[in-house]
Amino acid sequence: MIKKIQEKVKNIIDIEDNLKIANQKFESRLMLGTGRYKNVQEAIRSIEASKASIITVAVRRIQYSKSLGKSSLIDLLNWDKLWLLPNTAGCETADEAIRIASLGIEINKRINQEQNKFIKLEVISDSNYLLPDPIGTLKAAEYLVNKGFNVLPYIYPDPILAKQLEDIGCSAIMPLGSPIGSGQGIRNTENLSIIIENTSLPVIIDAGIGTSSEANKAMEIGAKAVLINTAIAKSAEPRKMAESMKLAVMSGRECYLAGIMKKQIHGTSSSPETGLLKIK
Template sequence: MDNNLDSLKIGDKYFDSRLMLGTGKYKTREAAINSITKSECNIVTVAIRRLPTNLDNDSNSFLNSLDWNKLWLLPNTAGSQTAEEAIRMAFLGHELACQIGQEDNFFVKLEVISDPKYLLPDPVGTLKAAEFLVKKGFTVLPYINADPMLALHLEDLGCATVMPLGSPIGSGQGLNNLSNIKIIIENASVPVIIDAGIGTPSEAAMAMELGADGVLMNTAVAQSRDPEKMAYAMNLAVKSGRLAYSAGRMDKKLYASPSSPISQISKL
C-alpha cells in the first residue's frame, strides 16, 4: 500500500488496489482466503455481527487466517436497521481492528438498512449515523442509493467516500443506475466506490471506465462457480477499467471514419 501516483486515497490511507472484497457467502473459508489473495485487494470488508467479540479466544476465526500486514480491515455495519445500531457496530468494529493490530483503523462501511425485502439503504438513518461517527473521528464510507443530492450531503458531513449501489445487494443486476452514478462521479470531491449489484467483470470494468474510484463486491465472487478464478478476473477488470478511464476514450462520431484515410496512404 504505497503512496504512488495512481493510489486510491481514502481518509489518510493509500491503497494500491481499487477492488474491495467482501467475505460472506463463500462455501468454505479456504475459498474466501484464496479469492482474497487472487483478487490482490487491499481492503477486506467484514460484517461485525458475524464475528466473535474476542478473536484471541478463537484461533480458528476467519480473521485470524488473513495477513493483516497486507490487508486493511473495513468493518461494516450490515444488519443495522437504525442509526443507533450502526453506531454501536462501528465502535465494535474498531475494537476488532485493534485486536488484529490495526489500532489506528477507524474505518467503517456504514450500512443502515431498515427494509428487509429489497435491502435498500435508509437515507435518513445513514445521514444521522454518518454525522455522529464523523464527529467521533471515524473514516466513514456510507453505502447509499444512487442519489446525487444525498451523496453531496454526506460529503459535506465529512464522509471519506460515497458508495452508491449499482443495483440491489446480491442481485447481480449490474449498473442499473447509470445516469445517477455518472452525476455522483461528476460532482464528488471524495472517492466514489460502486457497491452492490455488480455480477460480471465487464460490469466492474464499466464502472471504472465511468470514472468510479473503486468497486466493492462480494456475491459476484463468492457465488460464482469458481470464486478464485472470478476474483482474479475482477482484479483484471478493475485494473483495465481504470487504465481505460485514464487513457480517455475516443470521441463518438455520427458517421464512419476509415482507419486508414487516403491522405495517410498517399504519404506512404
C-alpha cells in the same frame, strides 16, 4: 537495461495512481467482501487471487463466530498486508449502526490496526430489496464523523445525498450498482456519473456487480474502486472469478485514464483522406 527502466517507470506510475481514502494509500482498487463463501479456505484463496488491499467484514458476523469459539476468517488473514473495513451490515436503524461501528473499531485494534478508523456504514430497514435508508445513513454518518470515524456510507445512487455526506465529512461514497447480491450490474449509470462528477471524494461502486465486464464498466465511468462479494463467492470457481475481477478493474482504470473517445452518430474513416491512390 531497458527492461529495468520499464519496470521502474511502471512502479512510479503505480505509486502515483494508488487509491487514496482519508490519507491512506492502497495499491488495489478492488475491494472484497467476505460473506457467502462455502468455507473459510475458499474465501482466503479468493482474497489472495484478487490482490485486494481492503477487505470488508460484517462486525456482527465476527462477534457471532467469536461467541461460538470458532476461528473466524479475521483470525486467519495476514493483516500486515490487508486493511480491514468493518461494516455495519444487518443494522436497521441509525442508533444500531452507531453501536456496531464502535465495535468495529475495537476489532481493528484487535488486529493491531489501532490507526484504522474506517467503517463501512450500512443502515438497511428494507428486508426485501435491501435498499439503504438515506435518512438513517445521514444521521449515523454525521454522528460517527464527529466522533472521529472515517465513514464510507453505502447509499442508493442519489447525487444530493452523496453531496450531503461529503459536506458532513465522510471519507468516501459507496453507491450501489443495483441491489445487494442481485447480480443485475450497473442499473443507474447516469446518477452514478453525476455523483462521480460532483464529488471530490473517492466513489466506490458497491453491490450488484455480477461479472467482470460490469466491474470494468464501473471503472470506465470514473469510479475510484469497486467492492465485490457475491459475484465471486457464488461463482463456480471463486478463485478464478476473483482474478477475473482484479484484471477487469485494472483494465477499466487504464481505459478511464487513457481518455475515452466521444461517441458520435456517423461513422468516421480511420484511413487518411489525403494522398489516396487514384485509380483510373
